[in-house]
Amino acid sequence: MANRRGRPTGYVMSKESKNQISETKTGQQHTFKTRRKIAKSVKKYFKTEAGQVQIARMSEFLTDIWSSPEGLKFKKSMREYYDTWYRNEL
Numbered sequence: 001m002a003n004r005r006g007r008p009t010g011y012v013m014s015k016e017s018k019n020q021i022s023e024t025k026t027g028q029q030h031t032f033k034t035r036r037k038i039a040k041s042v043k044k045y046f047k048t049e050a051g052q053v054q055i056a057r058m059s060e061f062l063t064d065i066w067s068s069p070e071g072l073k074f075k076k077s078m079r080e081y082y083d084t085w086y087r088n089e090l
Helices: 015-025 032-047 049-067 069-089
Strands: none
Touching: 032 049, 049 069
């Protein structure tokens, strides 16, 4: 495996290098072909057992948030915002 891509096994990047890479990737747009590949792999993951567990966790988390007093206030404020915006659009 002489032509392996990436860092050598066991190599740890510094925090500065990670931040620099992160900053250069910010705002980067994928090609349409790459976006399709990503979407396909995400769909495939969520069909697996591990994906189903993640969906259940997210569902439970969102239910907890929306049923909390803060979540109910947020829903009410969003409804008022939407109603105001919709009336102004008419």
